[in-house]
Amino acid sequence: MNHIEYEKWMLYATDSLDEKTRMHFENHLYSCDHCLELYLQAVEEAESQMPVLSDPSGFTDSIMKGIGSTQEKQPPAKMKPKKNIRKQTLVHYTAAAAMTLVLMSTGIFSQLTTTVSSFENAAYKQDHSVISGWLNKTDSITEKIEDNLREGNKHE
Known part of the structure; x- marks a missing residue:
């Protein structure tokens, strides 16, 4: 190496x-x-x-003062005025209640339940037809096997 x-x-x-x-x-x-x-x-x-620092604590203090002076030069951040939280919450609840009343009066919720039930019925019918088809196929296979066994017993 x-x-x-x-x-x-x-x-x-x-x-x-x-x-x-x-x-x-x-x-x-x-x-x-x-x-x-x-x-x-x-x-x-x-x-x-x-080089060795003659006064390490003095060096640290001068650095900290320099940091402090740079922070003072920055303009103060603009403070947003605080809004009344209770008033804002009341406005949100009022808007939500108004939207609920509008949706209930138009019948959107009753229409939603009928749509969901129609989807459920379609899914049940589809599952039912798949299962029925599978059972019919296995039943026909079983019948064919039984017929073959009967024919085999007749020839013996």
Whole structure:
């Protein structure tokens, strides 16, 4: 197996390689323990070469203040005026009741029940005819078998 040199792992750790080479190195790490150890050493050395923060809490505070100042610059969101929920609910119930009365007065519900029952009757008739046809066929087959048996008994 070809191992990748430590210097190249240093370039990888400092993000100095192109994307294609980075992908090749990452795939190589999955199968090579020796190169994984070299990579970990390179990361540790690259970490030691990075600048150290003199005041980490001060750095965090300055970042948080910067975030706060960017939030203050945004215009306040427009608030929609709240509608009276009870009034809105009452309007919906009234509209539903009115539609129900209109549909009942036109007879749409009674027409709906007759339509449903006609569908049920058609489905029953269709099922009934299929079952009847199947029974008739099995009955005729049974009769043919019995006739053949009778004829066989007569010839013996």
